[in-house]
Amino acid sequence: MKLKIIGILILQFLLFSCSGTISTVKKEYKLSDSGELKSNWSINSNEWIRKNDTLIGNGGPSHWGVLMSKKQLPKNYEINFKVNMTKESLFEVMLNSDKENYIRTYLYQIDQNIVIGKGVYHKNSDEYGKRGGPTLFKKNLELQNNKWYTIKIKVQNNQLFFSVDNKTALECSLEKSNLSQKGKLGFLTNGEVKIIDLSIKTL
Template sequence: MKIKFAVFLLLQLILISCSSTISTAKKEYTLNNSKELKSNWKIHSKEWVLKNDTLTGNGSLSPWGVLVSKKQLPNNYEIDLKVNMTNSSLFEIMLNLDKGKYIRTYLYQIDQNIVIGDGVYDKKDDSYGKRGGKTLFKKPMKLENNKWYAVKIRVTNNQLYFSVDNKTYLECSLEKSNLNQKGKLGFITNGEVKIIDLTIKSL
């Protein structure tokens, strides 16, 4: 019995290490240390750091600060985090990044909206039209610097739900909106942002 249990645990560890998705056997992923940041994420801007449980990104109008996971998101998932746009007007969560296309879910301080959009991302080109993309859905929300916002994103059965502070939310069908149904996760900022309590859960 003990041997069978040991074999089972070993198989679980192998599956976790070989998994192509950004989740674990416990169906939950959290970012805990800088070594994990370097091994599990592609830091294109080289300006993202993890210190004292806080992920800090620094970008500009050109180039943006970009951080992309090396592993795929699960088919059905939930992402929770708290974000503070300490010195930026844009914080964007890239969903289902695949072959240069992704779903834009972002807080935009200039227009005072939260947004779902259809995005493009060329990691070699910061020029206009090579990053970002069109707005599909938006909802007004007062957004300020130096204030923490609780963000929740849920994708189940190709339905996307995006909320901020459990008050303002948007939702859409990925299929009807012709949006990517699989891919990786990323973050974008055009200034300084801080992220805490990041959790990615497989549903």
């Protein structure tokens, strides 16, 4: 009986550790639970670092700082965190990143909008047209530096929900908007940004 229980525990451990997704049905990924950032994320230490429980990203107008997960997002998921754009104007969550294509969900200070768009990102190129992409949906929101914003992103049954501070939200159908339905998670900035309380769970 003891051997059977031990065998089940070992099998569960292997399933979690070898899982191809950044969270599983039985486990919620939290940044504070992560021993090393390198285990779950592809990281350039010149662009992103972890200081205590805070992710700090650095980029510039000519070279955006990008952090990409090593594992796929689940089909249905919810992402929650707080973000502070300490410098410059753009912070972007890259959803369902697959090859060069992804869904853009971002805060843009210049236009004072939150946005859902169709994105493209070529890792080894900063050329115009090989990063970013067209806006599909937007809503006005007053944005400023050195202020914390609460972000919630949910993808369920191919519906995308994106909200800031639980008061300004955008929604769309991935299928109808011809948006990527699977892929990895990433973060992008053209300045300095701080992220805390990051959690990713399967729905």
